[in-house]
Amino acid sequence: MPDPATAPGQPAVGADAPRRNGELVFEEPWQSRAFGIVAALAENRTCAYEEFRQRLIASIGQWDRAHADTPQAVYHYYERWLESLERLVTERGLLTEEEIRRRAEYLHDEDHH
């Protein structure tokens, strides 16, 4: 279960070198943005972190139950994170689902020009 990069027997890294053990904090750039959006909304008190966390618990719990019998299913934490962020901003009335869908389409088309 331990990451190969931090498994016992590997060269000692120590907590003084947390970013030198080969493990990335984020695996893809969009994950860092999704993290940063939630952190920024909490920091400027637009949404309390707890409001986000309740949705994260729900999203993760839903995934856990849906895949209880399929241990080979691959879990993607930041997909649950993004789903929870989307629910937070729409349920709190900051954005609408339609707006997000239209903007994502626009960005997709723009990238392909």
Added chain:
Amino acid sequence: MSHDHPDDHSEVALRTRAIESLLIEKGYLTTAAIDRLVSAYENDIGPMLGARVVAHAWVDGAFRQRLLADGTGAMRELGYGGFSGENMVVVENTPQVHNVVVCTLCSCYPWSVLGLPPTWYKSPEYRARVVREPRAVLQEFGLELAAGKDVRVWDSSAEIRYLVLPERPVGTDQLAEADLATLVTRESMIGTGVPKRP
């Protein structure tokens, strides 16, 4: 939009960019705020901070007492505090007790002193198994505990984030605080490991 990544056309990347750009246009946040927080958690906030807390507790008995009594307050003395207002509780390993931390429901973690959690901490397998069979899971991390040792599993929540204060390794009496900190691993502060030996 210099911080977007138009080369990533995956649905999740597009939806993230959509949400970010709309929230910025509506004035709910700024690109600068996101950049600053991401950079802090990528570069500046990580287990080296927790290691400093642990080493300080090892050399300063009065600080150790304050840390165990009021983790949040004691860490604030060193300048460490998170954005989500969590309470830090420090649980101490002893010759009789080994502590290990999990968040069974999501990914709560002492961000302010350990940074963001490693992938295994967030995995469904760790979340489910460490509560049911902690000794077996710790064994997989290479940690063999004495049979008589009591293992305590702490389930984190938004309100309470746990940090393990590991036992100071033997033979370190002559080491300075900064050198002690280099022995403290991230895993030793989650409880899935112990500090390195000098």
